[in-house]
Amino acid sequence: MADRLRDDVGELLRQTATDIVLPLFRRLDDADIVEKAPGDLVTVADRRAEERISEALRRLLPGSVVVGEEAVAEHPDLLRHLRGGGDVWLVDPVDGTNNFAVGRSPFALMVALLTDGEMTGAWVLDPLAGVLADARLGAGTRLDGKPVRAADVAAPPDGRMRGTAMTRYLPPAVRTRVEAGGARLGELLPGQHCAGREYLDLLTGDHRFVLFWRTLPWDHAPGVLLVREAGGVARRFDGADYHPGDDRPGLLVAADEATWSTARAALLDH
Incomplete structure (x- = not known):
């Protein structure tokens, strides 16, 4: 291109x-x-x-x-x-x-x-x-x-992280786990009902991670490439790389590899 x-x-x-x-x-x-x-x-x-x-x-x-x-x-x-x-x-x-x-x-x-x-x-x-x-x-x-x-934005000195979870569409059991994990991580913001803005906020450092359930391709393909090319990570809950042709639910995006691993453990592991 x-x-x-x-x-x-x-x-x-x-x-x-x-x-x-x-x-x-x-x-x-x-x-x-x-x-x-x-x-x-x-x-x-x-x-x-x-x-x-x-x-x-x-x-x-x-x-x-x-x-x-x-x-x-x-x-x-x-x-x-x-x-x-x-x-x-x-x-x-x-x-x-x-x-x-x-x-x-x-x-x-x-x-x-x-x-x-x-x-x-x-x-x-x-x-x-x-x-x-x-x-x-x-x-x-x-x-x-x-x-x-995005990876160059300094992590909080106290180790507490700010992130967003689009909890509206999460299955109840997953939602409960995510909300509890977010509280342990630091501050878990409600979704803004605009995936594009969530990706922009990752680039600016307003938050360090964002979790989505619905993964419609037009909602995520643009933002995923923005974050990846800025040094961030976008993967399915099981760790598989995101592709817009895959319509499975669940996507975790983070400013860097360490943040992704920390957020996944807190939000998704039993």
Whole structure:
């Protein structure tokens, strides 16, 4: 992936946020919001942004395939491309739609690029904060154009760690264990209902780890590559590396290897 493409996709997300997403924030009518599944909303902003982003990505990389969250809702078979060859874009036009729909932050625009099944590019934009992170496989992660390494953020001197757990979807027994382990580690924050923002907060050092249960590919492929290229770790609960084509639940992401191991032992071991 060329650096020019890296910059072009970032600019595409910024422009889409400016032209489509932000003008609709706190200006949606009831008819602009639909429940596509119980508790899972989609808005006119999601659909318009995905259409704009998808068309532009195909132009930027001729012959590529786009797998967008809203397109998959209509055509689930699109997911087969995540294990295929060639260039495949993953698009989450508004991550944190439930927040957006009720006029609350955070929300994000996210894109990942897979090349022959491997994650090679990632972009996450928080348009309200004006923060853009991007990564290229083997070339590191940038935060607003400057190199960043999550692993370089100093650990708390008292050994207590701050992290986040998206407990809403956890099975009851796992939730109980995670909450107890989080209390032992230090401070366990509730999820923000926006995976993109959680990944950005790992890069900035606001927290050291984040645990997810649901692992929809558009929610995590961009953030996982951002964290990996910044020296962090993203693995399944059993220690297997994350891949967006694997739909199993459970993902633990941390700023570095030591934090991942410590968090896993506290949150998940019996």
